[in-house]
Amino acid sequence: MLDAGLGRGIVPDAALRIGSRYGAHWRERHESRGGVEEQEARLKALLHRMTTGPIAEVPEKANEQHYELPAEFLGIVLGPRRKYSGCLWEPGTTTLRQAEEDMLDLTCKRAGVRDGMRILDLGCGWGSLSLWLAERYPNARITGVSNSHGQREWIEAQARERGFTNLEIITADVNDFAPQAGEFDRVMSIEMFEHMRNWQELIRRISTWLKDDGKLFVHVFSHRTLPYLFESTWAAERFFTAGLMPSHDLMTRFQRDLQLEDRWVVNGTHYAKTLVAWLAQLDARAEEALALLQSQGRTRRQAQVLLGGWRLFLLSTDEIWRYQQGDRWLVSHYLLGKRG
Numbered sequence: 001m002l003d004a005g006l007g008r009g010i011v012p013d014a015a016l017r018i019g020s021r022y023g024a025h026w027r028e029r030h031e032s033r034g035g036v037e038e039q040e041a042r043l044k045a046l047l048h049r050m051t052t053g054p055i056a057e058v059p060e061k062a063n064e065q066h067y068e069l070p071a072e073f074l075g076i077v078l079g080p081r082r083k084y085s086g087c088l089w090e091p092g093t094t095t096l097r098q099a100e101e102d103m104l105d106l107t108c109k110r111a112g113v114r115d116g117m118r119i120l121d122l123g124c125g126w127g128s129l130s131l132w133l134a135e136r137y138p139n140a141r142i143t144g145v146s147n148s149h150g151q152r153e154w155i156e157a158q159a160r161e162r163g164f165t166n167l168e169i170i171t172a173d174v175n176d177f178a179p180q181a182g183e184f185d186r187v188m189s190i191e192m193f194e195h196m197r198n199w200q201e202l203i204r205r206i207s208t209w210l211k212d213d214g215k216l217f218v219h220v221f222s223h224r225t226l227p228y229l230f231e232s233t234w235a236a237e238r239f240f241t242a243g244l245m246p247s248h249d250l251m252t253r254f255q256r257d258l259q260l261e262d263r264w265v266v267n268g269t270h271y272a273k274t275l276v277a278w279l280a281q282l283d284a285r286a287e288e289a290l291a292l293l294q295s296q297g298r299t300r301r302q303a304q305v306l307l308g309g310w311r312l313f314l315l316s317t318d319e320i321w322r323y324q325q326g327d328r329w330l331v332s333h334y335l336l337g338k339r340g
Helices: 002-008 013-031 035-049 059-067 071-077 096-111 128-136 149-162 199-209 234-238 268-284 286-294 300-326
Strands: 118-122 141-146 167-171 184-190 210-223 258-266 329-338
Touching (some): 013 300, 071 149, 071 286, 096 184, 096 268, 118 128, 128 149, 128 184, 141 149, 149 167, 199 210, 258 268, 268 329
Parallel strands (some): 118 184, 141 167, 184 210
């Protein structure tokens, strides 16, 4: 029913937004149910899950749901840096371009990046950070890792066009990726941990890839207090299969192999503004987007349903991150280093 309505464009945005706001309210009530004792039991069960099993349960799903669409489709939605993650809207910022630039700059400052470093961009997406690093730090050596062949091909083409020789992109399943021990000054991960199951094993492996004074910088979207899994919802099925919503303090539970040295929080309204900008760009070029989706062999109706799903995804997440003035769903930054 929902797909049919989205595909035909007959469900008003106002109704979708009301439903999304109710969904945010319901989620907080649902994850708070039973009081502190039941919340603690659920947290222990989640932590057990996050310390067992594979690092990533279904890495192929991220490709199906996000990354193996035509590169040009994401080029319509995203800004010029193709930053598929939360941006930073400082006072006076009016363009997605500037918001991308400002968050990339802030990310590198908080990670303590310096020219000449050896840097791993783990889960590099469409290369926004990898290409930024290659451009801004010409003496650094950057390795970007993605599980999408399409992303690697697009980033490599951009690097050739811009004349970057300090950037290597690898297609790999994070479960199997194994660089040399002690290779990197910085490992940076932007909105990848939310797709991972076993944080403990992932952080253990990263600790072996770092030099003695190396650091791990992590950017995740988060909830202020409530960690939970994406399960049994429309968004879980279409966009975040086996995904996780961390809480802001969840990373403090994973300090066996690396210790948390600093953390920061970005109010959710920054992400909400990013989502508004993405939706506006998609709506402005809707016919072009439909043609691109059809180019992969879909019928027009199938393309309309997929486009409608993307509109709902952007619209609903906008409502979630602006909920309670951006004080509930957030962006969290962490810097971790080796013990001793």
